[in-house]
Amino acid sequence: xxxxxxxxxxxxxxxxxxxxxxxxxxxxxxxxxxxxxxxxxxxxxxxxxxxxxxxxxxxxxxxxxxxxxxxxxxxxxxxxxxxxxxxxxxxxxxxxxxxxxxxxxxxxxxxxxxxxxxxxxxxxxxxxxxxxxxxxxxxxxxxxxxxxxxxxxxxxxxxxxxxxxx
Amino acid sequence: xxxxxxxxxxxxxxxxxxxxxxxxxxxxxxxxxxxxxxxxxxxxxxxxxxxxxxxxxxxxxxxxxxxxxxxxxxxxxxxxxxxxxxxxxxxxxxxxxxxxxxxxxxxxxxxxxxxxxxxxxxxxxxxxxxxxxxxxxxxxxxxxxxxxxxxxxxxxxxxxxxxxxxxxxxxxxxxxxxxxxxxxxxxxxxxxxxxxxxxxxxxxxxxxxxxxxxxxxxxxxxxxxxxxxxxxxxxxxxxxxxxxxxxxxxxxxxxxxxxxxxxxxxxxxxxxxxxxxxxxxxxxxxxxxxxxxxxxxxxxxxxxxxxxxxxxxxxxxxxxxxxxxxxxxxxxxxxxxxxxxxxxxxxxxxxxxxxxxxxxxxxxxxxxxxxxxxxxxxxxxxxxxxxxxxxxxxxxxxxxxxxxxxxxxxxxxxxxxxxxxxxxxxxxxxxxxxxxxxxxxxxxxxxxxxxxxxxxxxxxxxxxxxxxxxxxxxxxxxxxxxxxxxxxxxxxxxxxxxxxxxxxxxxxxxxxxxxxxxxxxxxxxxxxxxxxxxxxxxxxxxxxxxxxxxxxxxxxxxxxxxxxxxxxxxxxxxxxxxxxxxxxxxxxxxxxxxxxxxxxxxxxxxxxxxxxxx
Numbered sequence: 100x101x102x103x104x105x106x107x108x109x110x111x112x113x114x115x116x117x118x119x120x121x122x123x124x125x126x127x128x129x130x131x132x133x134x135x136x137x138x139x140x141x142x143x144x145x146x147x148x149x150x151x152x153x154x155x156x157x158x159x160x161x162x163x164x165x166x167x168x169x170x171x172x173x174x175x176x177x178x179x180x181x182x183x184x185x186x187x188x189x190x191x192x193x194x195x196x197x198x199x200x201x202x203x204x205x206x207x208x209x210x211x212x213x214x215x216x217x218x219x220x221x222x223x224x225x226x227x228x229x230x231x232x233x234x235x236x237x238x239x240x241x242x243x244x245x246x247x248x249x250x251x252x253x254x255x256x257x258x259x260x261x262x263x264x265x
Numbered sequence: 266x267x268x269x270x271x272x273x274x275x276x277x278x279x280x281x282x283x284x285x286x287x288x289x290x291x292x293x294x295x296x297x298x299x300x301x302x303x304x305x306x307x308x309x310x311x312x313x314x315x316x317x318x319x320x321x322x323x324x325x326x327x328x329x330x331x332x333x334x335x336x337x338x339x340x341x342x343x344x345x346x347x348x349x350x351x352x353x354x355x356x357x358x359x360x361x362x363x364x365x366x367x368x369x370x371x372x373x374x375x376x377x378x379x380x381x382x383x384x385x386x387x388x389x390x391x392x393x394x395x396x397x398x399x400x401x402x403x404x405x406x407x408x409x410x411x412x413x414x415x416x417x418x419x420x421x422x423x424x425x426x427x428x429x430x431x432x433x434x435x436x437x438x439x440x441x442x443x444x445x446x447x448x449x450x451x452x453x454x455x456x457x458x459x460x461x462x463x464x465x466x467x468x469x470x471x472x473x474x475x476x477x478x479x480x481x482x483x484x485x486x487x488x489x490x491x492x493x494x495x496x497x498x499x500x501x502x503x504x505x506x507x508x509x510x511x512x513x514x515x516x517x518x519x520x521x522x523x524x525x526x527x528x529x530x531x532x533x534x535x536x537x538x539x540x541x542x543x544x545x546x547x548x549x550x551x552x553x554x555x556x557x558x559x560x561x562x563x564x565x566x567x568x569x570x571x572x573x574x575x576x577x578x579x580x581x582x583x584x585x586x587x588x589x590x591x592x593x594x595x596x597x598x599x600x601x602x603x604x605x606x607x608x609x610x611x612x613x614x615x616x617x618x619x620x621x622x623x624x625x626x627x628x629x630x631x632x633x634x635x636x637x638x639x640x641x642x643x644x645x646x647x648x649x650x651x652x653x654x655x656x657x658x659x660x661x662x663x664x665x666x667x668x669x670x671x672x673x674x675x676x677x678x679x680x681x682x683x684x685x686x687x688x689x690x691x692x693x694x695x696x697x698x699x700x701x702x703x704x705x706x707x708x709x710x711x712x713x714x715x716x717x718x719x720x721x722x723x724x725x726x727x728x729x730x731x732x733x734x735x736x737x738x739x740x741x742x743x744x745x746x747x748x749x750x751x752x753x754x755x756x757x758x759x760x761x762x763x764x765x766x767x768x769x770x771x772x773x774x775x776x777x778x779x780x781x782x783x784x785x786x787x788x789x790x791x792x793x794x795x796x797x798x799x800x801x802x803x804x805x806x807x808x809x810x811x812x813x814x815x816x817x818x819x820x821x822x823x824x825x826x827x828x829x830x831x832x833x834x835x836x837x838x839x840x841x842x843x844x845x846x847x848x849x850x851x852x853x854x855x856x857x858x859x860x861x862x863x864x865x866x867x868x869x870x871x872x873x874x875x876x877x878x879x
Contacts, residue, residue, distance in 0.1 A: 105686075130483050134653055138682065138743045139644055153742055157682040160655075164679065 108162035108175055116180075118173055118233055120166065129163045173232055174248060181241035188245035199253035206261045214261065221258040228254060277646040279410040279439055280400055281447070281638025282393065284427065286345040286470030286496060287605065288631065289313045289392050291400040291411075292639035299451065299636045299643075302403040310631060311399060313392045316340045317378040325395040333532060337363045337524035339378050343498055344392075346470045347374050347385040348430070349423030357494075361502050363527035386426050390433035397434060410437045412642040414634050416471040417443035417659050418491035420705050421717050421747055428744075439645050441744045444468075445475035446486055446656050447637030448603040451628050453479045460598035461487075463586075465616055465624070466634075467579060468604035470496040474583050476590040476597070485655040488589035488678045490582040495575060497538070497606035503571045504534035504563070508551065511561045520556045529553060541565045542608050569611045576615050583619060589678050600624045603633050655680050658741050665702040665711045674739050677707065684740040688754070691735075695727035699735060703747065722751045725758060795843040802846045805853055806834055812857070822856075829853040 109116045112128050134140065136155045165171045177184055202221075209217050228251040235244035280302070281292045288310040292301045301309040308327070316329035317339045324332065333340045346358050352368040359366040359374070367382065369375035375382040393413075400408045413436075415427050424441045431438035445464035453462060459480050466473040473491035477484055508530055512520065520526050533551050540547040545565045552558040587594055600616065602624045607613065617623055628636070643649050658681050663673040674685045689699055699722045706714030725733050734754035741747055752759050809830050813823065833849040841849075 130481070133483070133655060137653055137655070139641075139653065140650055153682050153740065154684070156743075157684040157740060160680040160683050161685075164683075 105161050105165075106158060107179055108165040108172075109179075111158055111162035112166060114166070116176060118169070118176055118236060120172065122167070125163075125166050129159070129167075132159045169229065170248075170251070173229070173236070173244075176236065177241060177244055177248065180236070181245075184241045184245040185248065188242050189249060191246060191250060195250060199250075199257075202253070202257050203260070206257050206264075209261065209264070214264070218258065218261055221254060221261065225251060225254050225258065276648055277410070278404070278406065278408065279412060279642035279646040280408055281442075281635050281640070281642045282396055282411045282413045282436075283444070283447075283635035283638060284345070284389065284393060284396075284413055284415070284430075285313055285634075286343050286468055286498065287313060288469075289396050290632070290635045291396050291408075292632070292635040293400070293404065294639040294643040294648075297649075299639045301632050301635055302400045304399045304402065309635075311392070311395055312342070313345065313389075314340060314342045315344075315388050315391045317381070317383075319379070323391060325391050333528045334525065337528035338365065340364065340528070341376055341378075341383075341388055343470055344376070344385050344388045346494065346498070347376075348389055349385075349419070349426030350374065361505075361527070363524040363531070386430045387433060389427070389430035393431055393434035393436060397436060408436070410439050410642075410646075412440045412442050412638045412645065413438050414442045414444045414447050414638050416466075416468075416491060416493055417445050417473040417475055417489040418471065418493050420493075420660055420715055421662075421745070422715070423493070424744065424746055428746075440641060441746070442638055442641050443473070443475065443486075443489065443656055443659075443745075444471075444634045445473045445489065445603065446477070446484070446654065447635075447641065448601060448628070448633040449475065449477045449479070449484055449486075450637035450640045450652075450654065451633045452599075452601045452625065452637075453477075453484065461592065461596055462599045462601055463583070463597045463620065464601045464603060465579070465583065465607065466491075466603040467606040467612060468496050469606065470494070470498050472496060472579050472582065474579070474586045476586050476592065482651045483653045483655065485680075486657045487592070488586045489657055489659050490586040490589065491659070492578060492582060495578060496604075497609075499575055500538050500568075500572050500606065500609065501531055501534040503575075504537050504568065505530040507563060507567075507571070508533060508537075508549065508559060508561065511559045512553075512557050516556065520553070523556060526553055526556050537563055538568070538609070541568050542610060565610070572609070572611065576611055579612070580615060580619055583616070594620055597622060601628070601633075602626060603628075603630050605631055656743075656745070657681060658683065658745050660705045661707055662717075662739065662741070662747060663704050663714070665704060669711045670709060671704045671706075671711050671714055675741060679741075681741050681745055682743055684738055686736055686738045689735045689737060690731050691725075691728070691733050692730055694730050696730065696733075697725045697727055698723040699725075701737070703749075717747065720749050725753050726756050728755075798843045798846045798850070799837070802833055802837055802850050805850055806830060806837065809853060809857060825856045826853075829856045 107116075112125065112132065114120060114125070114128065133156075136152060136159055138149065138152050138156055141149070141152045165175050174185070205217065228247060232244055232247045232251070235241070235247055278293070281294075283290055290301055290309045290311060292299055294300075303309045304311075311326045312330040314326065314329040314333070316324045316332045316336055318324060318336065319339070329340060330342070333342070341364050343358070343362065347355050347366070352372045352374050355366065355374050365377040366374050367377045369382055369384070373384070375384060376388060397408050411431065413427060413431055415424055419427070427441060428438045445466045448466060449462055449464050452464075460478075462477050462479060464473075464475045464477065466475075471491065471493050472495040473489065475489040476487045478487055479485075509521070529551065533549055537547045537549055541563065546562055548560075548562050550558075550560045587597070597620055600620050600622045602613070607624075607630050613624055640652065641654060644652050644654070657678045658675060659677060661673045661677045662675040663671040666672045674687065675683055689701075691699065701720045701722070702711065703717045703720055704711055704714035705717050708714050722735060722737065725735065732755070735751055736754055737749060737751045739747060739749055750759070809826060813826065829849075829852045833846075833853050836845055836849045
């Protein structure tokens with residue numbers, strides 16, 4: 100099974116291909132596009148038109164899901180700028196994996212007063228990941244950006260596990 | 266019925282229908298005002314109860330509910346808990362419901378009444394028909410199209426089954442709408458409610474919670490969570506157990522299996538629950554005849570201790586919904602209560618304690634869903650372009666992969682319509698079909714999710730294994746119903762897709778039942794006509810007798826009238842059929858209308874009118 104990506108979400112929204120989009124602008128655009136193409140406001144059309152409206156509406160909703168989330172937006176941008184980069188760079192440095200494993204253990208043993216500082220540390224790490232990813236993208240280092248993206252998964256997973264404990 | 270203005274015939278009429286576990290009702294929006302549709306007695310709520318009488322006639326609504334105790338095994342309620350589900354899903358309900366539920370074809374639940382089996386869809390269709398008739402009487406025009414609400418947490422099979430019930434009832438379901446979303450429309454329609462709303466909907470049989478962001482006429486559902494098997498019915502069951510425990514132990518087994526006892530216990534429990542919403546204690550005296558008698562007092566504290574775990578389950582759902590909406594509890598601006606079970610004080614207290622907000626009670630919790638459905642109906646009819654509803658799919662959709670795991674294709678709380686395309690190939694040379702099993706649910710393994718059906722993609726040209734590239738698009742439409750299309754990329758062949766539903770009715774079954782209902786419609790019409798003619802004939806006999814006493818007629822006219830009157834009286838006494846009675850009535854009309862005197866005609870009319878009013 101191979102996933103077939105959607106049409107470029109930036110084009111669907113008529114916005115520039117950029118990591119830094121103003122959230123309010125994106126949301127306002129989403130609501131405007133929804134009003135234009137939601138099937139509810141196109142009742143009574145011929146069947147063929149209905150399906151086109153349905154597909155266009157699905158496209159807008161699916162693009163919104165990507166653009167509203169900075170990480171999803173980064174992933175889509177990377178895939179557009181360097182197709183296949185994410186697939187090519189799945190293998191991570193063994194040193195990093197050892198670190199990630201240690202982090203997971205720290206999370207599973209964390210209790211009481213240890214939790215709050217650990218959460219702050221994880222959040223800071225994830226934020227740093229994102230800033231590094233932004234820099235990678237800006238200088239065209241797409242393979243590095245892809246590895247950065249995959250690595251951040253382990254940090255996000257650790258944070259989610261920590262949240263699930265409390 | 267002169268007080269209800271019918272909508273102008275130029276606007277397309279689409280009504281909103283709340284098909285509830287306990288009660289059902291319709292509403293309509295004309296101009297900017299939504300209102301519920303009431304019957305001749307001014308009642309809006311139609312109990313979702315169907316009584317199959319021994320003589321083969323069916324009664325729906327209040328009259329059927331009144332027969333719960335006299336015909337306990339023939340009076341069906343809470344059928345919404347069975348619709349679109351498998352026998353295994355409903356095993357628990359089957360034990361506590363007084364009517365008999367058996368496994369029919371494909372292990373689907375069927376309600377057994379005497380020698381007859383009825384599908385939950387067919388029984389829901391009877392309730393919908395009653396709602397449709399009531400709406401038509403209130404509006405003075407036929408109703409065809411409707412927006413019908415379902416719990417947000419209903420899965421694809423339950424939605425499809427509800428659509429089938431509507432079709433069987435002669436309705437066109439233009440949209441299946443989530444109940445909490447509908448309630449939010451009714452609540453936030455006046456535009457002053459922009460912000461984040463949490464809708465807590467605890468009905469008779471189901472619980473839903475939805476979180477919406479309302480801004481500039483756009484109602485955007487951020488998340489939804491719930492439980493299709495949690496509601497006021499479960500509170501009743503707990504109270505019924507309490508009553509049962511107070512009865513003498515002797516004969517307990519026979520008692521538990523007796524449908525009369527079950528109905529009586531449920532009714533008594535429901536009464537206790539309602540009284541405990543206002544009072545701190547409630548007394549019960551129940552005489553079950555040969556099954557013993559009981560006298561007990563239940564305190565609100567006892568009741569609350571019993572239902573506390575159920576209420577906690579709803580609060581867990583609230584927290585999940587808040588998390589899925591990527592919000593914190595303090596971001597919620599308003600809490601909206603929907604469903605009759607939100608009248609229980611413990612529910613209100615616990616919810617207020619969790620959210621820190623007093624619940625909003627401006628909209629009647631029994632009517633909010635139907636009113637909201639009528640607003641969405643108005644939008645879909647094209648009468649209001651200022652409103653837009655963006656809803657979500659409640660449960661993730663996925664396909665079974667090797668090893669029995671489920672690969673999620675569309676995640677829960679995705680805004681609909683939504684789509685995803687995946688490419689598949691073949692594993693064997695010259696394979697021309699691919700079989701995909703579609704599952705709905707959040708669990709990792711297929712056996713823990715609900716099988717929606719098998720999608721068979723057929724008609725690919727034979728090719729070596731691995732060469733075909735079959736792009737399958739899963740599209741969830743605005744009803745939340747899945748559509749699948751497939752295309753072989755190399756040859757451009759569009760594969761035909763056959764959906765084999767695991768639950769509910771097959772397309773053929775729906776067609777067959779439609780035909781049967783049309784046949785029955787004619788029989789039903791004839792039966793009704795016969796009754797009407799009989800009443801008319803009786804009224805004419807009484808009226809004409811009165812006229813004969815009042816008016817001085819020439820002897821030959823008196824004779825002619827008396828002759829026709831006697832003939833009609835004989836036909837009535839002999840239980841003659843409708844055609845003969847009609848001929849008799851016509852004959853009598855003919856002789857009375859030849860009476861020249863206007864005064865006499867007026868007397869006839871007046872007397873007849875008085876008789877018909879009786």
